[in-house]
Amino acid sequence: MTVEEKVGQLVGTWAGQLEEFKSVEDVEDEIVESAVGAVASFGWAGALDSRIDDVVETVNHLQEVALSKTRLGIPLLFNVDAVHGHAYVAEGTAFPNGLGMAATWDEDGVESAAAVTATEVRKSGAQQNYSPTCDVAREPRWGRTFETFGESPFLCGRMAGAMVRGYQGDGLDDSNSVAATAKHFPAYSEPARGEDTAPVEVSSYLLRNVFLPSFLDAIDEGVASVMPCYNAIDGKPAHASREYLTDLLRGKLGFDGTVVSDWNGVRMLHEDHHVASDHRESVRMTRNAGLDVASVDAVAHADHLASLVEAGAVAEHVLDESVRRVLDLKFRLGLFEDAFVDANEARDVVGAEAHRAEALETARKSMTLLQNDDTLPLDPAADVLVAGPNADNPIHQLGGWSVPDEAGTDVISIKDGIESACDGTVTYEQGTTITEAVDIDAAVEAAKDADIAVVAVGENWYIHEFGPTAESGTAPDEFPNRTTLELPDAQRDLVTALYETGTPVVGVLVTGRPLAVEWMAANLPSLLLAYYPGTMGGQAVAETLFGACDPGGRLPISFPRSASHLPTRFNHFPHPTPIGPDEHLPSYDPLFEFGHGLSYTAFEFGSMTVTNERMSPHGTTTVELPVENVGDRHGSTVVQVYVTDQAGTRVTPVRELCGFERVSLDPGATETVSVPIDAASIGRVDETGRVSAIPGEYTLRVGEQAVTITVEPKSD
Numbered sequence: 001m002t003v004e005e006k007v008g009q010l011v012g013t014w015a016g017q018l019e020e021f022k023s024v025e026d027v028e029d030e031i032v033e034s035a036v037g038a039v040a041s042f043g044w045a046g047a048l049d050s051r052i053d054d055v056v057e058t059v060n061h062l063q064e065v066a067l068s069k070t071r072l073g074i075p076l077l078f079n080v081d082a083v084h085g086h087a088y089v090a091e092g093t094a095f096p097n098g099l100g101m102a103a104t105w106d107e108d109g110v111e112s113a114a115a116v117t118a119t120e121v122r123k124s125g126a127q128q129n130y131s132p133t134c135d136v137a138r139e140p141r142w143g144r145t146f147e148t149f150g151e152s153p154f155l156c157g158r159m160a161g162a163m164v165r166g167y168q169g170d171g172l173d174d175s176n177s178v179a180a181t182a183k184h185f186p187a188y189s190e191p192a193r194g195e196d197t198a199p200v201e202v203s204s205y206l207l208r209n210v211f212l213p214s215f216l217d218a219i220d221e222g223v224a225s226v227m228p229c230y231n232a233i234d235g236k237p238a239h240a241s242r243e244y245l246t247d248l249l250r251g252k253l254g255f256d257g258t259v260v261s262d263w264n265g266v267r268m269l270h271e272d273h274h275v276a277s278d279h280r281e282s283v284r285m286t287r288n289a290g291l292d293v294a295s296v297d298a299v300a301h302a303d304h305l306a307s308l309v310e311a312g313a314v315a316e317h318v319l320d321e322s323v324r325r326v327l328d329l330k331f332r333l334g335l336f337e338d339a340f341v342d343a344n345e346a347r348d349v350v351g352a353e354a355h356r357a358e359a360l361e362t363a364r365k366s367m368t369l370l371q372n373d374d375t376l377p378l379d380p381a382a383d384v385l386v387a388g389p390n391a392d393n394p395i396h397q398l399g400g401w402s403v404p405d406e407a408g409t410d411v412i413s414i415k416d417g418i419e420s421a422c423d424g425t426v427t428y429e430q431g432t433t434i435t436e437a438v439d440i441d442a443a444v445e446a447a448k449d450a451d452i453a454v455v456a457v458g459e460n461w462y463i464h465e466f467g468p469t470a471e472s473g474t475a476p477d478e479f480p481n482r483t484t485l486e487l488p489d490a491q492r493d494l495v496t497a498l499y500e501t502g503t504p505v506v507g508v509l510v511t512g513r514p515l516a517v518e519w520m521a522a523n524l525p526s527l528l529l530a531y532y533p534g535t536m537g538g539q540a541v542a543e544t545l546f547g548a549c550d551p552g553g554r555l556p557i558s559f560p561r562s563a564s565h566l567p568t569r570f571n572h573f574p575h576p577t578p579i580g581p582d583e584h585l586p587s588y589d590p591l592f593e594f595g596h597g598l599s600y601t602a603f604e605f606g607s608m609t610v611t612n613e614r615m616s617p618h619g620t621t622t623v624e625l626p627v628e629n630v631g632d633r634h635g636s637t638v639v640q641v642y643v644t645d646q647a648g649t650r651v652t653p654v655r656e657l658c659g660f661e662r663v664s665l666d667p668g669a670t671e672t673v674s675v676p677i678d679a680a681s682i683g684r685v686d687e688t689g690r691v692s693a694i695p696g697e698y699t700l701r702v703g704e705q706a707v708t709i710t711v712e713p714k715s716d
Helices: 003-008 024-034 052-069 098-103 107-123 153-168 204-220 242-252 279-289 298-311 316-332 343-349 353-366 394-398 414-421 440-448 489-499 518-523 537-545
Strands: 012-014 038-040 077-080 179-185 225-228 368-372 384-387 426-429 452-458 505-510 526-529 603-605 620-629 635-645 656-665 670-678 696-702 705-711
Touching: 003 024, 003 298, 003 316, 012 024, 012 298, 024 052, 024 298, 052 343, 077 316, 098 107, 098 153, 098 353, 107 153, 107 343, 107 353, 153 179, 153 204, 153 656, 179 204, 179 242, 204 225, 225 242, 242 279, 279 298, 279 316, 298 316, 353 537, 384 414, 384 440, 384 489, 414 426, 414 452, 414 537, 426 440, 440 489, 452 489, 489 505, 489 518, 505 537, 526 537, 603 635, 620 635, 620 656, 620 696, 620 705, 635 670, 656 670
Parallel strands: 012 038, 038 077, 179 225, 384 426, 384 452, 452 505, 505 526
Antiparallel strands: 368 526, 603 620, 620 670, 635 656, 635 696, 696 705
C-alpha cells in the first residue's frame, strides 16, 4: 500500500446536509481520489437517505465504486448512530432511549434489543454502530443524559456490556452482527454547567471509579471500537491525549480495537480548545495520541496526514498500526468476502413485526410508576381526556437519534394506545405545544366531562448540539442543554388548569432526563415516567395505565426537586456535619431516588443471606433471599444490592449499587433470588487499571436488611 492508500483507510466521509451539502457524487470522488475507507451515509439528522430502499441503493453503489474504481478494491466500512434501535431509518424499529433501557434493569432484554438493532443495521448496509453510550449521567442539565444508562457506574457497565454482546453476537462475521463502539472515552458526562462539550474537571480517582468501569465492562465483552469524547479533561482534550488513548485505554485497560473520532473532534483542537495552531497540527496531535479513524473531513485530513508522514512528524509505523487495526476489523466483518446487502432482505427485516414486538416488551418493562394513590390502573370503561404536547407526537416520543421528519403512522402514540385500550369515550385536546399554549380552555372543558384526564408532558426530540429543526420539534432556547429542569410555562399552565377542574389527573412524563416536577408530585394522584419509549411506546403506556401490564421499571437516575438542588446522586460521598446530624436538610434529598418505582402488586423480601461472609480481594459471594408476590396481580420487582465500604483507605460513596436481579412473579408465588457479588462489583479501580476489593469490612444491603462481609488480605 502507498502512504496515500494507507491514509485513505483511516478517514471517513458522509453524504447529506449538515454544515454543507454533499451528494453521492461528491462521496464517489472522495473514494476514487483519496481511497476513503469509511462512510456515514445515514445515521444523523442531515443524512441524505432515510428510507430503507434508498439507503441500500446508496450503500451498494458506493461499495461498487470502492471495489471497482480504486487500485486495491478495499471495501468500505459504513457506520451509523443506532443508539436505541435503527431509528435513523424511517422504517426502523426504535427502542426506548438509554435511560428507558436501563430502567428495565434487565440485561437479557437489553442484549436482545441490541441484537435486533444489529440485525436491522447490518441488513441495511452498515457494519459499525456508534453505540453503546458508556457515559455515567452526572449532570441532568446536560443534553445527552437521555443517551446514558443513568447515574450508577455499575448499572451503566452492565447495560453497556449487554449491548456489546447483543451487537456483536457470536462473531462479527455473522451477517446479523455489527462492530460496537463504546463512547465517549474517558469522561464526557459531567461538563461544566451541563453544557455539552464543556470541560470536565474530575480527579484521577473519580475518573477511574466513576467513568471507567462501564468502559471496562465493554472492553471485557470484546467491544470492537472506542470513541473519545469532545471534552478536555483536566485541561487535556481527549482526542489529543496519548495519556488517555494509548497509555490508559490500550496500556492499562487492554483495549486492542480501533479508536474512531467523534464527529468534529479533530478540528475542535484548533477551533475550540486552541491547543493546536491549525488543522494540520490537530491531525498530528490526534495521530500521535492514538486515533485510528477520523470520522469526517476525509480529504483534508488525509492530505495533512500524508504530508505529516512524509515529513516524519507522524511515524509510518504509527500509520501502519492503525491501518492494520482497520483492515483487521473489515476482515473480521467479512467485508472482503461480501460487501453488498440485499434489498429484499433489508425490507423484510427492518421494522419487522417480531422486532416491533421486542420494542413493545422493552418499553413495557421500562415504565416507571413514580407515585400512585390507587387511581391507577384505570377502569377500561372510563371516559378519558388525553391532553398534552407529547400525547400524540411520534417525533417527541422517539426522542433523539431518530428520523425527525419521517416519523408517522408506524409509531403508536400515547393517544393511539389509549384509544385502543379504553372502552369508554376518549377525547383528545392537545392544549399546548412544548412551549406554547394552543387551546388550554378546550382541554379544560373536555376534562370537566371526563372521568379521568391523562396529560402527557415533558420534552421534545433533540440531539445534543443539533437542536430541533422541524416545527413539531420546537423547543425552548436552552434545549437540549438546559439551565432549568422545570417544565415550560405553557405545560405547567395546562397541568394546573386540568387539576383545578377537580377531575383526577394522571401525569405521564415523556422525557430524556429527570425533570423538576415537585408540584405535580404533590398534587396529582399518579405520575408515570415513560422516558422516550420508542416506536411502540404509546401502547406500552396505555397498557400500563389500564393495568394490562405491571409498571416494572425502576429509576436509573435520581429526580431532583430543582436544578438548584443538584447534585442529588444516590452514590454521593459522605460528609461530616460539624454541628450535628440534624443539620442535613431534607430538601437536599431527591424527589424520587435512584432505584425507585412502584408496582400494582406488593412484594415481600425474606431474610437475606450470603454464601461467603469472607472472601479474597478477587473472590466472590452471592446474596440470596426469597421474594414473594403477596398481592393479587402479576408483577415485577428488582432486587437491588448496595455496598458500603466500612474501612476503605479513601473516602468512598455512602453506597454503591453492586448487584441486581429483576424478578417477575404471579400472585402468591415465591422465588429465591441469587445475586452474585464479586470483587469488581464492590472494589475500586487502581492506578494500573486493575479492579480489586481492598481488604476490610463491607456492608451489603437489600432494602432495610444488611449483612457484613470481610475481604481478607491476599495470602502470600
